[in-house]
Structures are given as structure tokens and as C-alpha cells.
Amino acid sequence: xxxxxxxxxxxxxxxxxxxxxxxxxxxxxxxxxxxxxxxxxxxxxxxxxxxxxxxxxxxxxxxxxxxxxxxxxxxxxxxxxxxxxxxxxxxxxxxxxxxxxxxxxxxxxxxxxxxxxxxxxxxxxxxxxxxxxxxxxxxxxxxxxxxxx
Amino acid sequence: xxxxxxxxxxxxxxxxxxxxxxxxxxxxxxxxxxxxxxxxxxxxxxxxxxxxxxxxxxxxxxxxxxxxxxxxxxxxxxxxxxxx
Numbered sequence: 001x002x003x004x005x006x007x008x009x010x011x012x013x014x015x016x017x018x019x020x021x022x023x024x025x026x027x028x029x030x031x032x033x034x035x036x037x038x039x040x041x042x043x044x045x046x047x048x049x050x051x052x053x054x055x056x057x058x059x060x061x062x063x064x065x066x067x068x069x070x071x072x073x074x075x076x077x078x079x080x081x082x083x084x085x086x087x088x089x090x091x092x093x094x095x096x097x098x099x100x101x102x103x104x105x106x107x108x109x110x111x112x113x114x115x116x117x118x119x120x121x122x123x124x125x126x127x128x129x130x131x132x133x134x135x136x137x138x139x140x141x142x143x144x145x146x147x148x149x
Numbered sequence: 150x151x152x153x154x155x156x157x158x159x160x161x162x163x164x165x166x167x168x169x170x171x172x173x174x175x176x177x178x179x180x181x182x183x184x185x186x187x188x189x190x191x192x193x194x195x196x197x198x199x200x201x202x203x204x205x206x207x208x209x210x211x212x213x214x215x216x217x218x219x220x221x222x223x224x225x226x227x228x229x230x231x232x233x
Contacts, residue, residue, distance in 0.1 A: 130212030
């Protein structure tokens with residue numbers, strides 16, 4: 001089922017409140033790992049490992065722990081809304097990659113590499129040589145903290 | 150102009166569409182689509198809800214270009230007042 005909306009891992013409240021992640025411009029490095037297994041918010045493993053996200057294998061242009069890198073832009077903070085701005089690298093296949101359906105966001109800099117959340121593609125994807133995969137957000141706005149009245 | 154027939158010849162990777170051009174003399178036109186093109190056309194016409202294939206376009210190298218338009222993660226505190 002199509003799910004462009006983000007889903008969260010259950011541990012992110014603790015991570016955010018405990019300074020376990022830094023979204024400031026370029027502070028932490030974030031990566032999106034690919035999986036064909038639907039994550040669950042309350043799963044036992046709340047930190048990154050290939051096993052904890054059932055990550056697809058390295059090969060043919062995809063490397064665990066490296067792909068898909070997020071490049072943080074210039075974050076904004078106005079009228080009570082803080083926005084983490086960034087773009088995801090284009091994944092280019094040099095052979096078969098996948099099958100995957102889930103894009104899992106994690107902090108690759110923090111000591112514990114906390115898992116943050118995930119998005120689901122409309123259906124599973126199997127990439128072939130020369131295929132490309134691009135994740136994007138409207139206006140490159142990956143995350144927002146806001147206080148509304 | 151009306152579609153006369155749509156056929157996928159045996160062992161073929163194309164979809165053959167025959168169209169009555171609606172002109173005197175009964176002239177017809179024939180159009181060939183690859184199955185990928187036909188699939189993409191169906192997707193474009195019917196929308197994602199009717200497609201069983203992942204949405205993709207074509208990149209400059211001719212490969213499939215898959216996209217995931219992800220929603221912004223939003224942490225929202227509501228019912229509170231922003232300070233003056």
C-alpha cells in the first residue's frame with residue numbers, strides 16, 4: 001500500500017529529548033537504508049544495524065552504511081517552525097539492487113546510530129543496471145518541529 | 150477516431166493498437182508501444198491506485214528512474230502558546 005508518510009520508531013522521543021541526534025546544519029550524517037521488510041515502531045532493535053532493519057545486500061552500487069546519504073542544506077527557523085532541510089543522493093544501479101520497498105532513516109554519526117523513521121514505496125522495487133532511485137521531499141523539507149496555537 | 154483493436158502478438162514485447170482514423174475511405178493507423186510504454190501509459194491514465202507496477206520514468210541512460218515522494222516528518226506541539 002502506498003505510504004509516503006513517515007512512520008516512526010518508538011525510541012525517537014528518547015533520542016531527541018536526550019540529545020541523541022543533531023539536525024543542525026551538517027552536524028550529524030544521516031543515511032537512508034533500504035529494506036524489503038516492513039519495520040515496526042516497537043521492534044527490539046532501535047539502533048542501526050543491517051540486521052535491525054533487514055537491510056538489502058551490498059552490491060551493484062548500493063553499500064550498507066553508506067547509501068543513501070542525506071546532504072543537509074540550510075535549515076530554517078521561523079515563526080516557531082524549525083525545518084531540517086536536505087536532499088538524498090541519487091542511487092544508481094550498476095547491476096541488480098534489491099528488492100526493497102522501505103526507506104529507513106538513521107543517524108550514522110551518533111554513538112548508537114538511532115533509527116528514526118521510515119517511508120514505504122508504493123510497491124517493491126527491483127533495480128537493474130542503469131536504473132536509478134531518488135527519494136525527495138517537498139521543498140527538501142525532511143523534518144519539522146513546530147509549535148502551533 | 151476509434152480504437153479498432155489492441156493486441157499483443159504471441160512472443161512479442163510490443164502492444165499493437167489499430168485506430169480507425171475516421172476519415173472517408175476507412176484509413177487506419179497502427180501504433181506500436183513497448184510493454185513498458187503501455188504499462189506507463191496505463192499508469193498515467195489510471196493513476197497509481199490502478200497500477201501494479203512501481204512508478205518509474207526513464208533516466209538519461211535509458212534505465213528506469215524510480216522515485217519516492219516522501220512526506221515531511223512533523224513533530225507538532227499544539228494547544229500551546231508561542232511566547233510574545
